[in-house]
Amino acid sequence: MAHIRQGDTVVVTKGREVGKRGKVKRVYRKAGRVEIENVMMVQRHTRPSQKNPQGGIMEKEGTVALPNVAVVCETCDRGVRSKAVVSEAGKKQRACVRCGTEISTPAAS
Ligand SMILES: [Zn+2]
Numbered sequence: 110m111a112h113i114r115q116g117d118t119v120v121v122t123k124g125r126e127v128g129k130r131g132k133v134k135r136v137y138r139k140a141g142r143v144e145i146e147n148v149m150m151v152q153r154h155t156r157p158s159q160k161n162p163q164g165g166i167m168e169k170e171g172t173v174a175l176p177n178v179a180v181v182c183e184t185c186d187r188g189v190r191s192k193a194v195v196s197e198a199g200k201k202q203r204a205c206v207r208c209g210t211e212i213s214t215p216a217a218s
Contacts, residue, residue: 112191112203113143113175114214120188121148123177130181134170142172149173184210 113119117133131145149171157164179188182205191203191212203212 118181119178141175184208
């Protein structure tokens with residue numbers, strides 16, 4: 110299982126959405142699932158609310174199990190496993206196991 114973080118670009122490796130890529134919107138550590146932009150869309154039947162006075166059916170991202178996604182390495186242009194490396198500055202980084210390119214960690218937002 111890779112170290113997936115919010116803001117990562119990931120690819121789905123298993124299940125209904127295999128091959129789809131997107132940016133991680135949220136990581137649910139405890140549940141071991143991630144929410145990915147425009148992946149695993151599900152229909153939510155919602156009641157009318159202030160935000161959505163009409164109610165009705167809304168499309169929304171569902172979650173994907175963490176073991177079923179892989180970080181995309183920009184150099185390899187595919188989903189890869191990442192390994193932990195320590196950079197010169199002594200910071201922990203993730204790197205692609207295939208080509209060694211560091212996988213940039215998006216600034217936490
Ligand atoms: Zn790579």
